[in-house]
Amino acid sequence: MKAARSIVCLAALMLLSSKTVLADPIDLTKARVVNLVRDKQVLRRSLDVLQQEVKKRSGIQLPVVAKLPDAGQPIIVLVEENDLSLLPAPLRALAASMPEIKRDGYKLVADRNTVLIVGKDARGLLYGVGRLLRKLEMRTGKLSLANNISIASSPTYPIRGHQLGYRPKTNAYDAWTVAQYDQYIRELALFGANSIEIMPPRTDDDVTSRHMKLPAIDMIREQSRICADYGLDVWMWYPNMGMNYTNPDSIKKELAERHEIFANVPRLDAVFVPGGDPGDLEPDALFAWLAKEADVLHKYHPNAKIWVSPQVFRPTTAWFDAFYKHVNNEYSWFGGVVFGPWIKVPVQEIRKRIKPSIPIRHYPDITHNYASQYPVPHWDLAYAMTLGRESINPRPHDEKAIHNAFDEYGSGSISYSEGTNDDVNKFVWSDQDWSPETPVIETLRDYARLFFGPDYAESGAQGLVALEQNWRGNLLTNESVDRTLMQWQALEKTASLALLQNPRFQMGLIRAYYDAYTRRRLQYEMELEAQARDQLRHPNAGKSTDAIRQARIILEKAWKSPILPEYRLRCVALADSLFKSIGAQLTIEKHGAMSGRGNFIDNIDIPLNDSPWLLSQLEPIEKLGNEQQRLLEIEKMLHRTDPGPGGFYDYFGDPASWHRVVSDVSWADDPGGLKSPRISFGVGLVGEEWVDEIKATGFRGQITPRVWMKQAQALYDQPLKIAYSELNPAASYKIRISYTGRFRSRMKLTTDDGSVIHDFIQTGEQPIYEFDVPKAASADGSVTFIWACGEGERGSQVTEIWLMPK
16 A cells, blocks of 8 residues: 555656756746735734745745736735635636645645645645745745646645653753744744644753743743644643642642643643653553543643553553553543553554554654664664764654654654754654655755755755764764765855854754764774784783883873864864754753753763773783783783684674574564664663763773673563574583663573573673573574563663683
């Protein structure tokens, strides 16, 4: 079905493209806007949007008339489908000849000197204006459009939006003014968004920040008003932050807060209450509370619904059974189920467990790079350490793949966003919710044409694609990183001052410089590490301390003689500019970022090689009084990963070892890793559930080997399987395992023949474990190791394996 629809769509696009190329563009520089929309509730702000956005980019003020001028005058006509009778016969016939449109749909047709926009309804008119703005060539004093454009389009899914939370935990939103929210919501609507999700003042966050221009209670009222002005739906993410939802006094307090919040916002169409993260409740208590919350909600917004997600950090079968029972009761106040981060069950299974009449809304995490719903597949550790979890992250092709893997199971999506870092992803996702067949490059060309200018439609779009390619594969060998910087530097040289100061352009530019700087540093520092190791391998007789001192000098060159300072300075300057323009908080001290929330400039100098661990090991070795003992400890350090003759060593943070990881499901079918293994980052600290940044520190605070920061992972109770072949059938083996990662789950290890290597153990207290492998398990020259967690655990994590003959 999807394939057939794609072929039809592709053919239509090819036909449209060929017509556009052959026809001369329409000169709209002196065009008039003919407004035939009589109902102000339909027109809303669509006319203002058209005039204002054109004037910003061209300086042209399009005049508005209420009647069609004489023939020959270029015109842009706005009309509602119900009023097609107001058009002259030729235009009426042209509109009628186009395919039928549905709710929120529009027709956009350009013929000779006329551009016609027909809106099915108020939103359809706005989206038609949006598509026109995306296709217009707007230059100073000049306005044109490719001729023979003919588009009749209606959205595939009814829910299309993004979360814009005004709270300190975001990396920019808390610094915005009312005008900035208005502009951003408008721009999202130009690409088909019809919903904006806001947040109450009290969440799992601070109440205020140094950046906030208004108290949160006032800003969410403004956000709601802005959406109402544009005719967009307003959702509210409202977690349960109270201590008790069964105690009458606690309930009374919580309901009083809901009265205040719901009365404060002029429009509210839906409330999304997560089942957990934060606010874990048992389903019986959760749904009893939601019924009370619904009564308050309907006092101020009678048609609003409450949606809920089965989102819980440590889920059990009993919890889900009770949840689905309540969902399938179809309470009158219930809107549907939300599928988002940290939901154990794939959306396909949720669709099977709930009644067909109950809608599912996707809540995709488009903002995070790791420790998230859809992490970057096999992301290089150097990127995870520097760019971190919440950096500027255009992933256009990944986002389309993720969207299209699951879109058919829901009614659309409202994305999980923490700021401007995921800006490109928002526009890609909105276009996919409108039509999953939309080519990514079409969205990116429209994005670049509208926000960078028509001269950068192609080069800007390809530059964004190149940034995504920077994150593919091994950073050390990814030569495209340097080419990406060349592309962006070429754009930088030709850009006007206005474009150089454009925040969206700067977000692409800073990533290009940062990625190239990180790659060059990684190459430099890995070479220094190799030199230091060579120095330690071949000390002069009786001179091990000299070798240690020389190795230290070599390793310290990384920060005492840094490379490419001009790249670093460019990144810092761009970060400062982004803070001034859009409040992007890329450092903690200077910009007021929260740790792990987009402050990647703070990590620009973090060591990328194993120097922290090597130096921490060399310090006590140097103090040993016995030369022979020093040499033994140095050799032990240098041979840490050596499995010995006939042995095997694998590091599962390295894609080269993933041929051993067993999976029957591809990333394309399971990008969230709910049914297949994926990578994860972090060493794990005793007593800490969450670590904001990836550093070589773990367990009780000691410095650890670099590799312990990245591991293979299977979520929840999914087994993690790692297979070895070509073993010696006559040999007996022992297995050494490093268990690192932030989950610290209770894990059991067995083999494919049923042998138990170890029963459930609580990981996280120590990194290295060693066990005998029963000879029967590898008697045929192969063995598959299988890790499993107990119910309610977060998942299995395995970093290294040494499989060694006894």
